[in-house]
Amino acid sequence: MRLDNVTVVLHEPRYPENIGAAARACRNMGARGLVAVRPRNPDREKMLKMATHEAADLVEAMPILDSLDEALAPFQHVVGTTARTGRHRRPTDTPRGLARGLAxxxxxxxxxxxxxxxxxGLSNAALARCQSLVTIPTAGFSSVNLAQSVMILLYELRLADGDAAPPLPRLADQRELEGLFAHLAELFEAVGxxxxxxxxHWMANVRRFVGxxxxxxxxxxxxxxxxxQVLWALGRSGEGRREAAGGR
Amino acid sequence: MRLDNVTVVLHEPRYPENIGAAARACRNMGARGLVAVRPRNPDREKMLKMATHEAADLVEAMPILDSLDEALAPFQHVVGTTARTGRHRRPTDTPRGLARGLAxxxxxxxxxxxxxxxxxGLSNAALARCQSLVTIPTAGFSSVNLAQSVMILLYELRLADGDAAPPLPRLADQRELEGLFAHLAELFEAVGxxxxxxxxHWMANVRRFVGxxxxxxxxxxxxxxxxxQVLWALGRSGEGRREAAGGR
Incomplete structure (x- = not known):
């Protein structure tokens, strides 16, 4: 499967070497590129060393952003990666199952x-932004190196058969979904x-369902x-209160 | 599939960080361990940093050997990993196909x-030691990071279904096979x-066939x-000339 539509988003990565190695994996598998949100050490030299010459342009072009919201806004689907730490209770898919479903x-x-x-790993707030979760199956020691996790997911996506199911139409992106969540939160609050x-907590369930x-x-x-319409009927201005709503 | 019988052999690795990251991948996937043959820089500290605490024992227990023959001797099957460089003409399998066949x-x-x-990558002499070859499919830039290659192969082996085909009996190991190749080379030479x-070159074909x-x-x-028996019938001592044979 062609991975032109796949972008790797690294949230608060600690080591520039892992960013570079992830860039190399993107180039190996043909992914579009990567985005870093608040990297702890944005040392381009260390990134470039691991990226190798072949993926240097992906490192050079990589946006470094302050906000996860901003990073995720253009995407129709966000996959969160988690180890088997038990910190979250949501069901997670395998990389192969995910690849089949995403095709x-x-x-x-x-x-x-x-x-x-x-x-x-990902914070609960970041996990709440994901439409699906994936866990790499391991033998016991579940913490897989960041760039190796990137590689396994890209590898499985690349091998998935894009012809297996009819293509889905263009879906709502994260900016549009966040607007909906803000509206829903306002409405839920208005009706108590x-x-x-x-x-x-409650909005996390709504996000999961909508995802x-x-x-x-x-x-x-x-x-x-x-x-x-409902907010208007309740005698409130939907426009005026959206910014204050809790769901953002 | 349980990977107790799988060992990673690194031939002349250059960077200790990759050895450490390979050790971590072994621990993630439950492989038995790893062996290094003539590492350029056997810096244990750098290995241990990438191995993480969880795989430190694999680094500590890792044999560092001078001879590939010695490293491969105990194994019944040797899989060689190659990128699509065109340096070799042997057909290579995919990681998934390999995993299915190895189960x-x-x-x-x-x-x-x-x-x-x-x-x-692997020299022609090292490739000649392999019973099968595998190449990780890529989008164009075919050079995958060493530790990431280790991870993909272990990941695929771990996911392969060990119950899919009846188990094969214990096969000849590389020491036994090398003895056979030496005998064959002597015999071929004796009969011209x-x-x-x-x-x-000719023995490489024999190795491939026997593999x-x-x-x-x-x-x-x-x-x-x-x-x-044939060498004896030809009036030569099979024992006396074996060490001088060209197939080693």
Missing amino acids: PVLARNRVALLFGSEKW FIHPESPE RLQLQAREVRLARGFCR | PVLARNRVALLFGSEKW FIHPESPE RLQLQAREVRLARGFCR
């Missing part, structure tokens, strides 16, 4: 593979469905229109 | 995964079948007995 998505949608820091001071739906952009617009 | 071998036999140096001054046969130890003994 129809990849034809017309951009996918982010999101990796956490070498030390801590979630507590305004601790909305995150599975693979909504298209026009479906998200429809749902937001519905939210707006 | 019945692994139950009762020890397998070496042989990797060449980061810069040059190969030129005594350039036997290597595919998956001979058992008693079959190797039988074949060597036949060689000895």
